[in-house]
Amino acid sequence: MDLERPKRTNAPMKPKEIKGEKIELIVFTNNGQTYHFFEVTDFKPTTTGFSFTYTGKATGVTRKAVFNNTCTAGYALA
Incomplete structure (x- = not known):
C-alpha cells in the first residue's frame, strides 16, 4: 500500500481567522x-x-485587543 505524504515546505503558514470558538492565546513580545x-x-x-x-x-x-507585528515576536494558539 503506497500512501502519499503531504509535501513539506518552509513557507510560513498564513494565520487563519478564528470565530466563535474560545481558545487560549499566548503572545511573546x-x-x-x-x-x-x-x-x-x-x-x-x-x-x-x-x-x-x-x-x-x-x-x-x-475587551478587544490589537497587537502590532513590530512589537510582537510571535504567538501561540491553543
Whole structure:
C-alpha cells in the first residue's frame, strides 16, 4: 500500500481567522514579555498584526485587543 505524504515546505503558514470558538492565546513580545489570554474569540490576522476579543480572568470584563507585528515576536494558539 503506497500512501502519499503531504509535501513539506518552509513557507510560513498564513494565520487563519478564528470565530466563535474560545481558545487560549499566548503572545511573546520583542522585549521578552509573555502575555496569556483566556477565552479568546474572534482572532483575526491583519495586515499590520492581529486582533482578538478576550475576557479578563481577574475582572470578568470582555475587551478587544490589537497587537502590532513590530512589537510582537510571535504567538501561540491553543
